[in-house]
Amino acid sequence: MDDEYLLLVCDDVPHEVVLLDPGARMIDLARVVRRLTGLSLWRSKDLATRTPAAVLHGVPREAAEAAVAALRTVGAAAEAREQPPPHFLEP
Template sequence: MADEYFLLVCDDVSHDVVLTDPGPRVMDVVQVVRRLKGLSLWHSKVLVTQVPAVIFTDLSEEAAAAAVSALRDAGARAETREQPEPDFPKR
């Protein structure tokens, strides 16, 4: 039996949240990342200082926009990126 893959029309496109620049208030951004991801302070600081960093993957558009808004409010530059559609094998 061959594996078959279907992309449902009702499936939302997944989004990633990418931190491109922590800005001048790095510790404020670290605190936001810590709150959103539930990481330790140290892990959050490491993630924020290694930009560009993918903070979240596979989020809905609304959740990604909320995360980007929280990061921007803390002084960071962040953006959402749509994940590319999977490249399923052709029959």
């Protein structure tokens, strides 16, 4: 029996938040990453130092834009990107 995959068409394409540059305020950035992801402060600092790094995956556009704004308030460079479709949907 063949497996079939279906792609549901939604109004909102999932986004990911990518941290491009941590800036100078590393502790403040780690606190914001911790608040956004729920990671420990240690892991948040580790994630913030490994740029470029995807901080959030599969979030709605509004949530991604709010996260980018929070990261930019502490001096980091970040952007929201549309998540690419799964690899099994490629022709």
